[in-house]
Amino acid sequence: MMTEPLLKVEDLRLAYQTERGIVTAVDGLNFEIQRNEALVVLGESGCGKSSLAKALLRVLPRNVKHHSGRVLLDGVDIMPLSPERFRREIQWLRISLVMQASMNALNPVMRVGEQVAEPLCVHRGWSPHKAMARAGEVFELVGVSGDFLRRYPFELSGGMRQRVVLAMALVAEPELVIMDEPTSALDVLTQAGIMNRLKRIKRELGTSFMLITHDVATSSEIADRVALMYAGQFVELSSAAQFFAKPAHPYGKLLMDSVPRLHQTRQPDHIPGQPPNLMLLPSGCRFADRCPARFDRCDEDPMPIALSKRNEVRCWLYTDRIETGKPQGLHNTPIPVLETRPLSKEVLVTAQDLHTWFELKQWGFIRAGYVRAVNGVNFHLYRGEAVAFVGESGCGKSSLARTLLGLHAPTRGEVVFEGRHMHALNKHELKQYRARVGYVQQDPFGALPPFMTIRRALSEPLIIHGVKDRKERETRIRAALEEVRLSPADDYLPKFPHMLSGGQQQRVVIARSLILQPAMIIADEPVSMLDASVRVEILRLLRTIQSKRELTLAFITHDLSTVRHFADRIFVMYGGRIVEAATVDDLLDFPQHPYTQALLAATADPDAKNAAQERELPDGEPPSLLHPPPGCHFHPRCPYAIKGLCDVEEPPEFEPRAVHYSACWLHKDT
Amino acid sequence: MNPSQNPSIPKNAEGLVRDLKLMLLFTGKRIIALALMVLIGVYLTILIANMGGRVDELRLVQIRSEISEAVRGDLSFRELNSDERNRLIQRRVDLEVQRLNLDRPFLLRSFNYLYRAMLLDLGRAEQMHSDQGSREVHAIILERLPATLLLFGTANLLIFFLSVYIALWLSRHYGSLIDRIVIVLAPTSAAPAWFYGIFLILFFAFLLPILPAGGMVEAPPPLGRRDYALSVLKHMALPVLAMLLSQIFISIYSWRTFFLIHSSEDYVEMARAKGLPSRMIERRYILRPTLAPVITSFMLMLISMWSGAIILERTFSWPGLGTLIFQAIGHHDTPVIIGSVVIFAYLLAFSILVLDIVYGIVDPRVRIGAKR
Numbered sequence A: 001m002m003t004e005p006l007l008k009v010e011d012l013r014l015a016y017q018t019e020r021g022i023v024t025a026v027d028g029l030n031f032e033i034q035r036n037e038a039l040v041v042l043g044e045s046g047c048g049k050s051s052l053a054k055a056l057l058r059v060l061p062r063n064v065k066h067h068s069g070r071v072l073l074d075g076v077d078i079m080p081l082s083p084e085r086f087r088r089e090i091q092w093l094r095i096s097l098v099m100q101a102s103m104n105a106l107n108p109v110m111r112v113g114e115q116v117a118e119p120l121c122v123h124r125g126w127s128p129h130k131a132m133a134r135a136g137e138v139f140e141l142v143g144v145s146g147d148f149l150r151r152y153p154f155e156l157s158g159g160m161r162q163r164v165v166l167a168m169a170l171v172a173e174p175e176l177v178i179m180d181e182p183t184s185a186l187d188v189l190t191q192a193g194i195m196n197r198l199k200r201i202k203r204e205l206g207t208s209f210m211l212i213t214h215d216v217a218t219s220s221e222i223a224d225r226v227a228l229m230y231a232g233q234f235v236e237l238s239s240a241a242q243f244f245a246k247p248a249h250p251y252g253k254l255l256m257d258s259v260p261r262l263h264q265t266r267q268p269d270h271i272p273g274q275p276p277n278l279m280l281l282p283s284g285c286r287f288a289d290r291c292p293a294r295f296d297r298c299d300e301d302p303m304p305i306a307l308s309k310r311n312e313v314r315c316w317l318y319t320d321r322i323e324t325g326k327p328q329g330l331h332n333t334p335i336p337v338l339e340t341r342p343l344s345k346e347v348l349v350t351a352q353d354l355h356t357w358f359e360l361k362q363w364g365f366i367r368a369g370y371v372r373a374v375n376g377v378n379f380h381l382y383r384g385e386a387v388a389f390v391g392e393s394g395c396g397k398s399s400l401a402r403t404l405l406g407l408h409a410p411t412r413g414e415v416v417f418e419g420r421h422m423h424a425l426n427k428h429e430l431k432q433y434r435a436r437v438g439y440v441q442q443d444p445f446g447a448l449p450p451f452m453t454i455r456r457a458l459s460e461p462l463i464i465h466g467v468k469d470r471k472e473r474e475t476r477i478r479a480a481l482e483e484v485r486l487s488p489a490d491d492y493l494p495k496f497p498h499m500l501s502g503g504q505q506q507r508v509v510i511a512r513s514l515i516l517q518p519a520m521i522i523a524d525e526p527v528s529m530l531d532a533s534v535r536v537e538i539l540r541l542l543r544t545i546q547s548k549r550e551l552t553l554a555f556i557t558h559d560l561s562t563v564r565h566f567a568d569r570i571f572v573m574y575g576g577r578i579v580e581a582a583t584v585d586d587l588l589d590f591p592q593h594p595y596t597q598a599l600l601a602a603t604a605d606p607d608a609k610n611a612a613q614e615r616e617l618p619d620g621e622p623p624s625l626l627h628p629p630p631g632c633h634f635h636p637r638c639p640y641a642i643k644g645l646c647d648v649e650e651p652p653e654f655e656p657r658a659v660h661y662s663a664c665w666l667h668k669d670t
Numbered sequence B: 001m002n003p004s005q006n007p008s009i010p011k012n013a014e015g016l017v018r019d020l021k022l023m024l025l026f027t028g029k030r031i032i033a034l035a036l037m038v039l040i041g042v043y044l045t046i047l048i049a050n051m052g053g054r055v056d057e058l059r060l061v062q063i064r065s066e067i068s069e070a071v072r073g074d075l076s077f078r079e080l081n082s083d084e085r086n087r088l089i090q091r092r093v094d095l096e097v098q099r100l101n102l103d104r105p106f107l108l109r110s111f112n113y114l115y116r117a118m119l120l121d122l123g124r125a126e127q128m129h130s131d132q133g134s135r136e137v138h139a140i141i142l143e144r145l146p147a148t149l150l151l152f153g154t155a156n157l158l159i160f161f162l163s164v165y166i167a168l169w170l171s172r173h174y175g176s177l178i179d180r181i182v183i184v185l186a187p188t189s190a191a192p193a194w195f196y197g198i199f200l201i202l203f204f205a206f207l208l209p210i211l212p213a214g215g216m217v218e219a220p221p222p223l224g225r226r227d228y229a230l231s232v233l234k235h236m237a238l239p240v241l242a243m244l245l246s247q248i249f250i251s252i253y254s255w256r257t258f259f260l261i262h263s264s265e266d267y268v269e270m271a272r273a274k275g276l277p278s279r280m281i282e283r284r285y286i287l288r289p290t291l292a293p294v295i296t297s298f299m300l301m302l303i304s305m306w307s308g309a310i311i312l313e314r315t316f317s318w319p320g321l322g323t324l325i326f327q328a329i330g331h332h333d334t335p336v337i338i339g340s341v342v343i344f345a346y347l348l349a350f351s352i353l354v355l356d357i358v359y360g361i362v363d364p365r366v367r368i369g370a371k372r
């Protein structure tokens, strides 16, 4: 006999009243969470994941229109409880929550220990001293030293704050911890470190988790079961093993195929279309307009169909419980493999001993030091190649990009573009140079002027660079839109940026960067603000344009898993320097530098086995650029650090494999 | 594990000691900075006021009048005829001018003025004198200052606490009837305090004579301490009410909006999820993080009220600094005007210092940031 589940949810609904109508964000969910089980809720942004968390813990905004269903905690329905009883008996003592955007989840003027201890004083009536002692214990549990109890949030790094928020959620030993995108704002290494902690806590304390995320790879780190959410509903509920190996729902399949993987040669595919507007839901299957397997029955609303005891899917393909093989109609369209061109040997850009330092001022005029954002970087970029600069946030990638664009003047060293030294350019030549280099920013919405139509935004660079003929401008704008596949152009030209989706905005930004026929495009984290399903689409677009136009593409990212298919060479950056450089395959298959190895170890391909083991990770935090450690910047975290060498002398570049460079003393005999 | 044995938990005192040290360091730095600010401000005043030799002229006149008074008053010089007396006076004036270095270049002397101004040695008034009969400018000013501080201090503190508490309450009862009434009344603050003052005097002093129309205390002043205080309170009621009327609604309205915006911060939502009682959320998660800007805006309000002091004090014939400046302008009594400016600079610097210290106490980012 199965034991009573910890949490049993029946027909949970949550709807908001907005000016334009009613939004049903959570639309009749049924699921269970067993003790010591981790349920991952996976879905694109806007599908109702956070609303689900809020509905369970009743942290509701003012405009809630409808909130109903049964939520059985240990067999007792907690929905009818009065707000006061719910607050005293359920919140935090039995269910706790790690909210999305937890960077800002701590009160800036209260000591973090006090905030963690607070629920114990309030709910259990503990003395502040006793509660603080307990807070110290949970701090150790999540890997933060107790010394930080009396610190304020702004004194902690992002990763540490996230751990404190986690400690806060665990302090009263609740039976269920709901975590809403707990790591999506963090670095790869920090993120992997927190997932390690979560696995250990789950094992040792037997806590149940509900992890809400859009990141398939991260979700596989802890999942026992997976709920796939789409437009307010669960479309699939499976065990992790089953889901990550062979998802049943067409959306699940497409989603798994869209995940860029480190160790896979097949190109990731993108999911066409967009999720439906929750206010104007289509009748029939909500996924129908994106589903490659759609057939006539899909005009009716599909019911959840049980495939096995704890496995259900909401799709008409399974009416006859077909469990074998692919349901008919669904197959991956073969993806055209981009031919890999032999690298041209014509150098387009050279960076020589490039340094970009920012002066830090105290009291407005006394120099307090330098932020060494780019600190001695050398490379050649060849015409027509795509290179990726990979590194954690704050390692100086964006500053490097902005220096290459001529937006920062290098403190030392120089940039040579098409054989010309950039510092020697006069104003006019600099303007021409900027036309030769396109720039794609991280945040497309911020990059487009909000009160300009797309036509205006695209004609602006043309006007600035002296294209006077209106007809010619119009032709070029249309061609650019065509190239980024925004067609028909007439649909987009009169629109304002806010009327477009994030992916479409980014396409406009790319079109703008192309419109002056540049020789190089610099794309700074072009997809990190976009939804997972759109990312691959944008990356492939960039890659296609790059190879068709034989552009040089400098692609900046913190996510190693995206680079395999979208770059020819990789530069790994750490603390303002390049620590390893090689072709993509050589670097990913034979990483040489200890930092690259750590980064690869922390990057997961989705796999149910991930949840079983903890990853080997270096401790510590990325180096301060204001006071970088002497010698090799990685030495405080490096497991192979050679005493007396690594912490004294900066390693030069060695070549341990053919055209594979690594700045590490371990390779000094090569 | 017995928590008290956990070695990694620092004692309560440790954080406090660190904070106290930082606070002292911070306060020290601010005092130095503000002293510099006053110094520069007063020096600029001196430079400006001296343009066109106004101060020099003043001082010469002052020296001459002092000396001639002394000579005329001195019995031993009775016998001298007017010519001799004038020569004697001229000699003494020359001596005094030399002694005061008035014949030296202005730059040197300006530092001398600065030094004296900083010590509140503000010279002598030309026409005015204090109630005690002193002609020392600083005596005149110091006599009036407490009245002004009493009136404006009371009104501002009242406005501050009332509006913050009502605003917090309204941010919880957002959209209620009272909330809507406050919104409707907010524009009433467009009228200045003296405007309400006139109506209040009409109403409570003439039509319904229960409160005095002006002044600070009955004449003659009551003898008992309690009676005196009571009389002052009665006289304060109308001007305080006038200021309250002209400020309270806009101030409640703006703070209610401010708190509403801040109650959607992530950490407030987190506190709700933690199941904290709503009063605690208001106090710890809404009020405390926003206290710094709230206090700043309070201080700005106070400073802006200073500028309205002249008219308001005239309306209620309140014997404060405002009235003093008004009279000084009427009498063309420059030393008193300059002296008031100097006192004003001191008051301003003092307010800012208090503000800074309070800021440091309520906001750890300010206090601890001082170290870096």
Ligand SMILES: Nc1ncnc2c1ncn2[C@@H]1O[C@H](COP(=O)(O)OP(=O)(O)O)[C@@H](O)[C@H]1O
Residues within 6 Å of the ligand: A358, A359, A371, A373, A391, A392, A393, A394, A395, A396, A397, A398, A399, A400, A625
């Ligand atoms: N204009 C600037 N002034 C001062 N510091 C800056 C400036 N731009 C970037 N930095 C600092 O440089 C460091 C590296 O930033 P960035 O180049 O943006 O790295 P990444 O792209 O990897 O996030 C950060 O510490 C950042 O605060």
Ligand code: SF4
Residues within 6 Å of the ligand: A250, A251, A285, A286, A287, A288, A289, A291, A292, A293, A294, A295, A297, A298, A302, A314, A315, A316, A317
């Ligand atoms: S019901 Fe039809 S449209 Fe919906 S997912 Fe299944 S096959 Fe696709």
Ligand code: SF4
Residues within 6 Å of the ligand: A593, A594, A595, A632, A633, A634, A635, A636, A638, A639, A640, A641, A642, A646, A651, A663, A664, A665, A666
């Ligand atoms: S140089 Fe030394 S510290 Fe740096 S990565 Fe190599 S072994 Fe590690």
Ligand SMILES: [Mg+2]
Residues within 6 Å of the ligand: A393, A394, A397, A398, A525
């Ligand atoms: Mg960046």
